[in-house]
Amino acid sequence: MRQLSYRKPQQGRDYWVADDFLPNAPEVAARSLARHDWELGAPYTQLPWPGKRSPAALTADEMAHVEAWVRKVTGAKKLWQEQAPEGRTLNHNYVQLVGMADSGARPHTDSRALCRYAAVIYLSPEPEPDAGTSFYRQRYPSGQLGGNMCSAPHTNLREALGVARLPPQAWQEEVRVENRFNRILLYRANLVHSATSYFGFDDHEKRMTAVFFWMA
DSSP: OOOOOOOOBBBBEEEEEEESSOOTHHHHHHHHHOOOOOOOOEEEEEOOOOOOOOOOOOOHHHHHHHHHHHHHHHHOSSSBBOOOOTOOOOOTEEEEEEOOTOOOOOOOOOOOEEEEEEEEEESSSSTTSSEEEEEEEEOTTTSOOOOOBOOOOOOHHHHHSSSSEEEEEEEEEEEEEOTTTTOOEETTTTTTTTEEEOOOOOOOGGGEEEEEEBOO
């Protein structure tokens, strides 16, 4: 297994957190749950992403609020979305609904060719705190710890490691950000990360988030 480069995730440099973020979060959550235009992923279809999702999670004004904060904390002067390769989608500004039976933790990085920063807003009104987002680093069979980020010239984790995927025991959780209603988590997309876990079986109880991806 190839070794990744390593930098311990540091809040304010590699990830940023803000609570009570959206001024109308209950409205956004209720609006999202009332949707009927869901796209289905695993385990309902053969697509690799879990649960269900729907586009245009936030309105233009709500997105302006999000992006103003992202530019402020990162110092980025401009944010934009790259065009995904044919047959793929970026899923920027999507609401995702994933239950306990739909998936588990899947450590990964986002494509360096498509985004520099990614963010999630937790929208479940009564979430399980431990079902937030975690950052991971490699763990070798010997117990030795390795890296945690995809660096140039590689664009994704598959290229960096030279394999399609690694078993769960090949990763060790290093930093966990708790799931709190109306919390936003912004992070560098080339860090190995994943939803820590999922919860709920009924749609009104599942882990609901809005997700975003930017170049900068």
